[in-house]
Amino acid sequence: MRLAGVDLTVRRVFALVALACVGMLAFGMYLQHVVGLNPCPMCIVQRYALIGVAVIALVGSRLSRPTGQAVFAVLMALKAGFGAFTAARQSWIQWYPPEVVSCGRDFYGMVENFPLQRAIPMIFKGSGDCTKVDWTFLGGSIANWSFVAFTAFTLTGVVLAWVAWRSR
Template sequence: MLLNWITIAPRRTLALISAACLGLLAFGMYLQHVVGLEPCPMCIVQRYALISIAVFAGLASLNGKKAWWMGWSVAALAMAGFGAFTAARQSWLQWYPPEVAVCGRDFYGMIENYPISRAVPMIFRGSGDCSAVDWTFLGGSIANWSFVCFVVFAMLLLVLLGSPRARRA
């Protein structure tokens, strides 16, 4: 039943994925601006992954041509995988924090002051900020829940891309 609902109208499913990403981004803005939590560099990378998924899934939902929605869906799937990797890395840092919790540079400071080939490894190395757990829900941190959301988006996109019914639509 659920599989049929997902695959019978791929454009609707893609629009819902896009809307869910925008809702998660709005919640992140709420946590930052209302609750007062400052995002670490890995959190910002996850936000960019969510924005990319929202844009790609939104573009995929705009046109019913198979090549159009499948191409944008593959791009959204790639970003969901990247977001899941980033969230998993941050979760790992939270479970096994570095011996010396040094607060590194902020995200924009890294990008502005270092070449991208040096800044990206610095982001994924993490820092004391990335290993801190400032908010939990049902025992999971923001990174844990982000990982779950990215995996759900990836699974939905895989079902859409792999379903013969959706490919015919």
């Protein structure tokens, strides 16, 4: 696969995705610990999805067999698709906030105090914190840019799976 005159192997693309995920996680830590923005429950779910994409991409970058690369590319696309769904849901509730805004518990409080079948819907329902836009770049919130990145990772996973499957 060639992009802008650079020969990109499947392994190199996996490594670039893992590096991009680590960079995004580092930026999230910067926003949290230096700027002082506290992540909402949906932000934390996106952070875990990003960690999952990074781990899958890192493992995929170490594989040499095309079949294994194709499997990990599909796994990466699925994990990134989940992250994109979460980011899209958060963007939606930022654009169309609910009538009654309530500041709910944080992610860990929900998981510790409620059974998983009740905690998961509460996370995706969002809280007052999830509707707040504290930071923007070029008119997009963190959730908007997260959606763009997760969508790019999903498409990259699909393309990598196709390329790896064809080369077997």
